Amino acid sequence: MKNLFHLVLALALIWSVMVSVGPAEEVPAADEWLARPVDDRTFQTYLDFFAYDRRVPFDLRILDVAEQEGIRKEHLSFESTPGVRVFAQLYRPVVLVSPKGPAVILLHGGVATGKDSKAIEMLAVLQARAGWKVLAIDMQYFGERSTDLLKTYTGQEKHERLYNRPGTYLGWVTQTVKDVSRSFDFLVEQRNVDPKRIALMGFSRGAQVGAIAGGAERRLAAVVLLHGGHFDALECGHLPAACPANYIGRISPRPLLMINGNHDTDYLKDTSVLPLFRLANPPKLILWRDTRHGVLTEEDRSAMLHWLKENLK
Numbered sequence: 472m473k474n475l476f477h478l479v480l481a482l483a484l485i486w487s488v489m490v491s492v493g494p495a496e497e498v499p500a501a502d503e504w505l506a507r508p509v510d511d512r513t514f515q516t517y518l519d520f521f522a523y524d525r526r527v528p529f530d531l532r533i534l535d536v537a538e539q540e541g542i543r544k545e546h547l548s549f550e551s552t553p554g555v556r557v558f559a560q561l562y563r564p565v566v567l568v569s570p571k572g573p574a575v576i577l578l579h580g581g582v583a584t585g586k587d588s589k590a591i592e593m594l595a596v597l598q599a600r601a602g603w604k605v606l607a608i609d610m611q612y613f614g615e616r617s618t619d620l621l622k623t624y625t626g627q628e629k630h631e632r633l634y635n636r637p638g639t640y641l642g643w644v645t646q647t648v649k650d651v652s653r654s655f656d657f658l659v660e661q662r663n664v665d666p667k668r669i670a671l672m673g674f675s676r677g678a679q680v681g682a683i684a685g686g687a688e689r690r691l692a693a694v695v696l697l698h699g700g701h702f703d704a705l706e707c708g709h710l711p712a713a714c715p716a717n718y719i720g721r722i723s724p725r726p727l728l729m730i731n732g733n734h735d736t737d738y739l740k741d742t743s744v745l746p747l748f749r750l751a752n753p754p755k756l757i758l759w760r761d762t763r764h765g766v767l768t769e770e771d772r773s774a775m776l777h778w779l780k781e782n783l784k
Contacts, residue, residue, distance in 0.1 A: 502708075504716040505701055505746050514721070517712040520641075521648045521687050523552050529657060530556075541565050542599050548615075549661075551653040555646065558615035559608040559654070560586055561662065562599040573668035573783040574604040576654045576691075578647070578677030578684075580698075580765065583624040585614020590674060590765065601776055603783075604664055606654050610677070611646045630705045637710045644680055644713040651684040655691070668692055668783045673699060675737070675765055678729075679715055682747070685727070686718025693782040694722050695775060696729045698765055700738030701747040716750055723752035726782045730771050732762035 509517075527550060535546040545561040575598055579591045586607040595605040609616045612633065620632055620639075634640055651671060658664040670693040673681025678699020685694035701715055702708075711717055719727070729751075731744050738744055740759075748757050756778070760768055 504711050504714045505750075508717045508720060508750060509711055513711075514717060517717070518687060520645045520712055521652065523649045523652060525656060527553060529653075529661060531657075531661060538565055542596055549653070549657055551650045552646070555611075555650075556616075557608050557650050557653065558586070559606055560592075560595065562595040562605040562607070564599055564602055568602050571663050571665050572602060572604065573670070573692075573779075574606065574658050574662075574664040575670045575672050575695075575779070576651055576658070577605055577607040578610060578651070578671070578673040578681050579607065579613065580675030580677055581613070581624070581629055583613065583617070583621075585609040585616070587614060590767075594672070594674070594767075597772055597776070598779070601780070603779075604658065604662060606658060608650060608654055610650070610680075611643055626705055634703075634705070634709075635707050637708070637713070641710045641713045644683055647680050648684045648687050652688050652690075655688065666690065670695060670779060670783055673697065675699060676703075679703070679738075682715035682722070683713070683718045685725075686715075686721040691725060693726045693779070694728070695779070696727070697767065697771075697775075698731055698735060698738060699729070700731070700743035702743060703737045704739060704743075716747060719747055720750045720752050723754070726778075727751050727755040728775065728778050729755075729757040730760070730767070730775065731757065732760055732764060732766060734762060735764040737764040 529549040532548045537544050541564060543563050543565050547561060548556050548558045551557045577591060577595055579585050579588055582588050586609045591607050595607050598605045612618055612620050621628060633643060655669055658669060659666045669691060671681055671685055671691045672695040674697045678696035681696055685691055729748060733740060758774060760771060762768060
């Protein structure tokens with residue numbers, strides 16, 4: 472199995488390099504898996520990327536606690552994998568209706584502020600007011616986990632240094648999936664959350680990698696992808712183990728909700744979103760709005776809350 476795994480990875484790396492240096496009119500390698508995802512045997516080798524040691528202590532650090540308008544926000548960090556810390560905000564109602572209720576793990580988009588962006592805080596507060604615990608985490612290289620890899624966070628820089636560098640991007644995806652799994656462990660072991668009622672929600676870039684995490688982490692009860700897709704308008708391809716087309720069909724039988732904009736110029740409807748959604752298996756639902764990228768309407772928020780209530784009972 473390990474030999475097959477290394478062979479698949481080596482071939483993927485060679486193919487990705489060939490695509491990146493080939494003529495501009497060539498179809499990106501990622502389209503291969505969008506048309507035909509890998510088989511189950513190959514997919515099983517990808518799961519080796521996301522293995523981690525659950526015995527690693529969380530080494531939990533509470534950085535700040537604040538309460539405002541009935542919402543308690545806990546700024547904290549914990550160790551995900553050896554030497555790697557996740558920084559997060561945990562939102563919950565000050566008065567809990569049920570001590571062992573549902574929760575949502577929230578992944579941000581590709582912005583410098585990460586989990587502390589206004590869009591993520593709005594989503595977290597909205598769900599906390601509905602009675603859930605919401606753990607918004609910084610993904611590697613963003614927010615409190617920033618490094619010298621990204622400095623300006625422009626679209627050009629993110630693609631040149633991260634999204635369009637196959638090996639670097641695969642490493643980033645791998646760490647993000649591990650962070651989601653450790654966030655699941657943290658909520659169950661440290662914050663008394665029902666392990667059968669934890670959903671994953673991703674926004675923009677967080678939705679793209681969220682499709683991967685949702686397919687790889689089988690303990691999640693439901694997956695919500697907001698304004699995401701197969702790849703964005705500036706991507707030129709990625710390795711098969713970092714391609715959402717190879718994962719989204721494996722979210723089932725857990726329910727999937729996608730919300731996208733008809734006028735999104737980042738994740739294009741016809742080439743990025745619809746082909747990916749077709750690969751998902753039931754139960755699945757996609758809602759289309761006459762909005763641009765990253766805009767959630769009141770109707771979107773209401774539909775999302777209703778869907779979560781129905782699927783986290």
